[in-house]
Amino acid sequence: MTGTFQILAPAVVSPSDRAVISGPTISSAGWYNQASGLTTDAALIAALNNENLSATSLRGATTLNETIDYSFGLVPNIISLDGAPPISYAGLPPGFTMLSAQVDFGTSVVVLSNAGGPTVCNADIFFNFMGQQVPLNTTSPAGDSFPTQQIIVDMSFPAPTMLDLMNATLNIDVTTTTNNAFISSPNSFRVSSVVITGTYSADSFQYSLETPSEPVDAGDPITATSPDVNGIDYTLVTSVTIEYPGGGPIVVDPSDWITIEANLFTFLMPSFGGDEPPIITVSITSTQFSGSVTLGQLITIYFTSASGLYRLIPSQRYDELYIEDDPGETIDVKIPNPFFRTGFIGG
Amino acid sequence: MAKGFTGELIHFNATRMRVIGEGSLNQTFYGFDDINSEVLPSYVITPTAGPELSVLANFRDQHGQLEVSVDTIDEWFNISKITIFVKELASGYPQS
Numbered sequence: 001m002t003g004t005f006q007i008l009a010p011a012v013v014s015p016s017d018r019a020v021i022s023g024p025t026i027s028s029a030g031w032y033n034q035a036s037g038l039t040t041d042a043a044l045i046a047a048l049n050n051e052n053l054s055a056t057s058l059r060g061a062t063t064l065n066e067t068i069d070y071s072f073g074l075v076p077n078i079i080s081l082d083g084a085p086p087i088s089y090a091g092l093p094p095g096f097t098m099l100s101a102q103v104d105f106g107t108s109v110v111v112l113s114n115a116g117g118p119t120v121c122n123a124d125i126f127f128n129f130m131g132q133q134v135p136l137n138t139t140s141p142a143g144d145s146f147p148t149q150q151i152i153v154d155m156s157f158p159a160p161t162m163l164d165l166m167n168a169t170l171n172i173d174v175t176t177t178t179n180n181a182f183i184s185s186p187n188s189f190r191v192s193s194v195v196i197t198g199t200y201s202a203d204s205f206q207y208s209l210e211t212p213s214e215p216v217d218a219g220d221p222i223t224a225t226s227p228d229v230n231g232i233d234y235t236l237v238t239s240v241t242i243e244y245p246g247g248g249p250i251v252v253d254p255s256d257w258i259t260i261e262a263n264l265f266t267f268l269m270p271s272f273g274g275d276e277p278p279i280i281t282v283s284i285t286s287t288q289f290s291g292s293v294t295l296g297q298l299i300t301i302y303f304t305s306a307s308g309l310y311r312l313i314p315s316q317r318y319d320e321l322y323i324e325d326d327p328g329e330t331i332d333v334k335i336p337n338p339f340f341r342t343g344f345i346g347g
Numbered sequence: 348m349a350k351g352f353t354g355e356l357i358h359f360n361a362t363r364m365r366v367i368g369e370g371s372l373n374q375t376f377y378g379f380d381d382i383n384s385e386v387l388p389s390y391v392i393t394p395t396a397g398p399e400l401s402v403l404a405n406f407r408d409q410h411g412q413l414e415v416s417v418d419t420i421d422e423w424f425n426i427s428k429i430t431i432f433v434k435e436l437a438s439g440y441p442q443s
Contacts, residue, residue, distance in 0.1 A: 317421045332420065340417030341377070344432060346410035347353035 002099070003082040007072060007196040070170035070194070074163075080164070089166055093202040098162040099196035101153040103129050103170060108191045110176075111143040121177065127151060128171040130160065153198070158287075162200070170194070207232040209282055209295040218271040222282070224295050226263050232345060236263035236288040244272065244280045354439050357404040361432040362413060368392040370422025374415055378408035392424055399428075407436060428442050 075258040110123045125136040129151045138144035207226040226232040240252040252267050259266035282295045318332045359376055374387040417424060427428040
């Protein structure tokens, strides 16, 4: 399954230097005026939904730098898949893999004040996201406008995951300068929208972990398979870990991966040291999908080195044993023919 | 241990015991090294004391020991007295 996603709103917006500037209000509709402080973070958030955003203004200073940082949380419902109501990162479907992502910065307009005579103004705007940058510059006395800019996320190896995107910060950096600190009108900047979109796939992979028929001990081979179609490609596995209640994870050393084929994977059971867990879980990570996939569970009562306690209980008339195929469950069996013998009679 | 036997051939001819329990009580006579043996008829025992049953035997050896057992789950026994009936048959085995 493939589709498109869009991040509709950030969790945190951090406009810096908001309180630095003082001066009259710029009242242009839809503009964010840090000088006045009249616009709340909601306006910044709304920019992700195709609404105007103004990032900076300048008055009474020769140089001013303004930045706005978007950060995205994993908990809020901010990811829309195929136009559906937004869900959280944790709510993404199993196997969600980001195939591409981009940020579209809408039409930008910078207005520079040329009032008051021989004023020279300059504006530098930088859009930054996931290590890429789009710079804009104008020295036009009255400012300039720029068409839509785009940052396409680099998906080359190692391809970033959706988690990487969610943890990234989207930054807008605006610096304006002037040689006239006493101009009557402030400079300003706005961008019509900031839209983060991408494509994804959500494939469910099939796999199976073969349950050994013979007793298993450290060093014994464990085999996992997958079907030819829609199966896990074991050649893309990056790590194998074994976990069990109260211990682990134990990482299976890659040198113990004895068979690595697309549909067949065999590794050697690592040593558990002094632990004898009743059941273990085998998980893998891969470049084929995000996160880890649990291949299955093994009942480690098969471990030949397993030991137990035999407790003598008065009036106990049967032995209580664990069932190999049903972890945690017990079965009552007879004590093997309890008996006694008298001493020998006869000389 | 019966006293007075010094290699005589003995006839173990019956057992009787005061026993309570549940299940079927099994008895077997064994000679040295379990070479000779005789399985006696088993009988049902109950948790409350009943008559002390005499179980006939026909085991002959110079030495004999009685094994008492149960062989099914949840069976048990508690014996407070055992009587083994024996009789000297011969003073010994002659040299062949």
